[in-house]
Amino acid sequence: MNLQPIFPRFSPELIKHLVEIGQVVKFEEGDMLMRPGQYFKNSLLILEGQVKLYRDGDNGEEFFLYYLEKGNACALSMICAAKNEASVIKATAITRVMALAIPIQHMDELMKNHVQWYYFVLETYRKRFNELLEVIDQVAFHSMDEKLEFYLKRQFESLGNRIMITHQQIADDLNSSREVISRLLKKMEARKRIVISRNEITRVTI
Amino acid sequence: MNLQPIFPRFSPELIKHLVEIGQVVKFEEGDMLMRPGQYFKNSLLILEGQVKLYRDGDNGEEFFLYYLEKGNACALSMICAAKNEASVIKATAITRVMALAIPIQHMDELMKNHVQWYYFVLETYRKRFNELLEVIDQVAFHSMDEKLEFYLKRQFESLGNRIMITHQQIADDLNSSREVISRLLKKMEARKRIVISRNEITRVTI
DNA sequence: GTTCTTGTGTGACTTAGGTTACCGAATTTC
DNA sequence: GAAATTCGGTAACCTAAGTCACACAAGAAC
Numbered sequence: 477m478n479l480q481p482i483f484p485r486f487s488p489e490l491i492k493h494l495v496e497i498g499q500v501v502k503f504e505e506g507d508m509l510m511r512p513g514q515y516f517k518n519s520l521l522i523l524e525g526q527v528k529l530y531r532d533g534d535n536g537e538e539f540f541l542y543y544l545e546k547g548n549a550c551a552l553s554m555i556c557a558a559k560n561e562a563s564v565i566k567a568t569a570i571t572r573v574m575a576l577a578i579p580i581q582h583m584d585e586l587m588k589n590h591v592q593w594y595y596f597v598l599e600t601y602r603k604r605f606n607e608l609l610e611v612i613d614q615v616a617f618h619s620m621d622e623k624l625e626f627y628l629k630r631q632f633e634s635l636g637n638r639i640m641i642t643h644q645q646i647a648d649d650l651n652s653s654r655e656v657i658s659r660l661l662k663k664m665e666a667r668k669r670i671v672i673s674r675n676e677i678t679r680v681t682i
Numbered sequence: 683m684n685l686q687p688i689f690p691r692f693s694p695e696l697i698k699h700l701v702e703i704g705q706v707v708k709f710e711e712g713d714m715l716m717r718p719g720q721y722f723k724n725s726l727l728i729l730e731g732q733v734k735l736y737r738d739g740d741n742g743e744e745f746f747l748y749y750l751e752k753g754n755a756c757a758l759s760m761i762c763a764a765k766n767e768a769s770v771i772k773a774t775a776i777t778r779v780m781a782l783a784i785p786i787q788h789m790d791e792l793m794k795n796h797v798q799w800y801y802f803v804l805e806t807y808r809k810r811f812n813e814l815l816e817v818i819d820q821v822a823f824h825s826m827d828e829k830l831e832f833y834l835k836r837q838f839e840s841l842g843n844r845i846m847i848t849h850q851q852i853a854d855d856l857n858s859s860r861e862v863i864s865r866l867l868k869k870m871e872a873r874k875r876i877v878i879s880r881n882e883i884t885r886v887t888i
Numbered sequence: 889g890t891t892c893t894t895g896t897g898t899g900a901c902t903t904a905g906g907t908t909a910c911c912g913a914a915t916t917t918c
Numbered sequence: 919g920a921a922a923t924t925c926g927g928t929a930a931c932c933t934a935a936g937t938c939a940c941a942c943a944a945g946a947a948c
Contacts, residue, residue: 531818531819531822541818555811564812587800588800601811609770617745651823652905654926674924675914675924825934827934860896861896861937865897
């Protein structure tokens with residue numbers, strides 16, 4: 477697999493080096509890449525597919541945080557790997573996923589010898605940090621209908637204008653209940669923002 | 683000022699270097715260190731005092747995120763400074779604050795030449811990332827009374843067992859309303875968790 | 889002292905959203 | 919095909935928490 481188009485900012489030497497020290501791993505749809513309490517031995521670079529990240533509540537609730545896609549790295553796996561800390565979030569593959577696993581013992585050396593790697597790590601943190609802040613915005617300042625709109629917007633952006641999902645799954649992701657989501661979706665449909673079918677929501681793009 | 687006890691993990695050489703390239707800056711209580719939209723020219727290391735960080739909502743709401751204290755650095759100032767990105771949060775000094783301002787142009791060099799600096803930066807990110815995730819936990823999974831307990835716990839931990847604050851300020855920090863906070867505080871007092879006086883809440887430590 | 893300002897307490901009311909309890913329609917399994 | 923399962927719609931109800939209105943107490947300003 478050619479990594480250059482996936483990580484356009486990396487120099488050919490860096491890519492060559494990454495391929496040498498890393499190992500390509502494969503996950504099937506539904507596999508859990510990361511579970512709370514787990515320790516990392518590797519930092520993961522996503523080459524293909526999509527990974528959904530959740531925060532787990534104490535009583536089994538879940539809350540959707542964001543997606544990782546081709547060209548992203550898992551910020552947490554980099555931080556926690558470097559510090560040998562346990563994960564506090566859950567990640568599952570929602571498609572088939574190919575990733576490059578970089579053993580943690582190479583992190584220091586990469587950081588030291590490759591400026592682009594260092595920039596990549598910083599940029600990864602910054603993006604995820606901002607993403608978390610946006611999530612906090614939503615839950616702190618907005619009502620359910622606004623959260624739902626924001627949620628769907630992000631789903632459409634990551635997964636395309638037609639997403640296959642049940643109302644129950646949305647309710648779980650937003651830590652709400654199915655009936656509420658159904659009600660609000662109906663209203664959004666009435667306002668011509670979406671079209672609802674069984675297992676499927678389509679964005680109305682005018 | 684001797685920095686060694688504030689940053690015990692830094693080598694004497696690193697500290698000497700930081701003092702050379704950095705500049706000690708002073709803020710008075712109430713000063714705003716950082717405002718949304720601002721660009722950073724420096725990364726700030728807190729030497730003395732406390733800084734309160736907020737997320738701003740679109741309609742002027744605020745939401746308390748966390749405190750920075752002696753020995754901490756502002757994760758955002760490091761990321762945003764390095765990437766020349768604008769801030770998305772607000773920071774105000776709640777006491778007199780002394781900080782060491784490190785110009786951004788030194789970041790790369792520090793990262794490259796000082797392992798302890800690199801570890802410090804990673805650790806800073808990790809701590810704040812986890813802190814944000816805890817905040818998300820609270821707002822996503824918990825009701826107002828639980829958020830309030832969590833909020834007070836963090837205040838007590840940072841500011842001591844007796845905090846000077848009005849119900850209105852708490853309501854602002856939690857994006858709630860004064861009456862609700864007063865009601866819930868009464869209940870907490872009835873449960874012997876706190877003692878309420880005008881402008882003041884004291885933790886009951888049994 | 890009196891007045892003014894700020895902080896707190898409380899009851900009445902409203903509302904978003906969670907819960908319960910159905911029902912029917914679409915799919916899958918047999 | 920029939921039966922079972924999954925998904926979505928809807929009405930009635932409940933509750934947390936936001937809002938409104940007002941009263942009162944502690945300090946500050948005069």
